[in-house]
Amino acid sequence: MVEKYQFLGVEAIIASLRMRELFQQVRKAAQSSSSILLLGESGTGKEIIARAIHHDSVRKMKPFVDLSCAALPKELVESELSGHERGAFSGANATRHGLFELAHEGSLFLDDIGALDPKLQAKLLRVLDTGMFFRLGAVKQTRADIRIIAASDRPLIQSVRNGIFRQDLYERIGQITLTIPPLRERAEDIEALANHFLAQQNPELRFASDAIMALYSYHWPGNVRELRNTVFRSSLAAKGPLLHADDILFRLRTLQSPENQAEARGVEGLEQTMIRRALEDSGGHRQRTAESLGISRTSLSRKIRSYGLSVKTELHRRPA
Ligand SMILES: Nc1ncnc2c1ncn2[C@@H]1O[C@H](COP(=O)(O)OP(=O)(O)O)[C@@H](O)[C@H]1O
Ligand SMILES: [Mg+2]
Incomplete structure (x- = not known):
């Protein structure tokens, strides 16, 4: 049985028992007010689940704001999150609202939380504890009532043990931890997802059974993201309405x-x-x-x- 959830412009496909159980946990977690930590390899669907959590929560009518802590240099992460006062630094010609403010009464999704700089870890903990923070260059605090949904590809506890991530922040954001299994551990999802992505890309196309077998026998190190890219790539190269095993363009064939x-x-x-x-x-x-x-x-x-x-x-x- 394949279930589809639609929310915030996203469609999540759930076929395996493990994912059905996980989504029950997701819904329960969403109802609570606590922070949530999502763990799982890259491409398993952490971001999609973060959106599902927001959508199932009492905050759903308020903003969902996201930031990858690994995508920007740490100075930029700080000004993205905190915003700044006019004149806080040269070039700051106007007051800018940061993501803490934009996410007020909503949810803030912090992807790659393990990459958060120690100074910002302290700042985030303060926001969670007091609901207040300083814009860069500000003398007065600003209020921010936010729910944090954090995600990490790697077990965050290791960063705590290595002294890179604050224990107190870890305990705070990890009050509820949900682990998303890699795609290879929930093979029942492969066919449903592949059909879904193929229909999205080109509703005229179908997988022949040998193609489905090929999809099953691959180990999907890049998880759902890789499956999606593989299906899209293969559909573009399709020679007819039926895709066979030979038509599946696995990434590793060219890039391994x-x-x-x-x-x-x-x-x-x-x-x-x-x-x-x-x-x-x-x-x-x-x-x-x-x-x-x-x-x-x-x-x-x-x-x-x-x-x-x-x-x-x-x-x-x-x-x-
Ligand atoms: N259950 C699912 N149903 C449909 N699409 C999914 C599902 N899980 C992941 N995806 C898609 O796979 C890609 C990677 O998911 P994402 O949530 O960004 O993974 P992560 O944040 O864990 O790296 C996205 O395009 C996402 O829409
Ligand atoms: Mg991601």
Whole structure:
């Protein structure tokens, strides 16, 4: 049985027993007022679940605001979250509301929480404890009643043990922890998700049974995100209405071994591989891709053009 949930412009497909059980926990957690920590490998659906939580909560009519703590340098994360007063630094010509304020009475989704700088960890803890914070350059505090939904690809407890993440903040945001299983541990979801993504991309296409077998036998290290990208990529190359196993374009067939490719094609080959991977990892988001590669957005775009990397950004569109 395949269930579909629609909320906030997102459609979640749930077929496996494990995900059905998880969604029961999600709904229960959503009703409570406490912070929630979502753990799971990249691409398992943490963001989609964060949206589901907001949508099922009493805060649903208020904003859902999200920020990846890993996508920006720490100074920018701070000003994104806190906003600033006019004149707080050169170039601050007007007061700017940060995400703490924008998420007031709503939910703030902090992705990659483990990357949060220690100073900001302290600031976040204060917001949670007191409901108050300072905009950059402010002498007066501003109120922010927010629910934190945090996510991490890696077990946050390890960062606590390594002294990188504050224990008290961990206890605070991890009051409820939900772990999303990798796709390979819930194979029943594979077919339902694949059919869903294929229908989204091109309703004329179908998977032949050998294609479904091929999808089942793959281990999906990039989880649902990789499945989605694989289905979209394969559907674009489809030679007819029925997709066979041969038509499934798994990423690893071309990208598994960047070293070998680099040997074959030199430094440029490696660069291409890195760009394609980074694009996949960021879901096609060029700004984030450029940041993760440490190059400017302009230079990323130039490289994409010059290598003729056909990046179908519309395929990676983030849910609204
Ligand atoms: N159960 C699901 N049903 C439909 N799409 C899903 C599901 N889980 C994940 N996705 C899709 O897979 C991609 C990755 O999900 P995301 O929530 O961003 O993962 P994470 O935050 O764990 O990296 C997104 O495009 C998302 O919409
Ligand atoms: Mg994510």
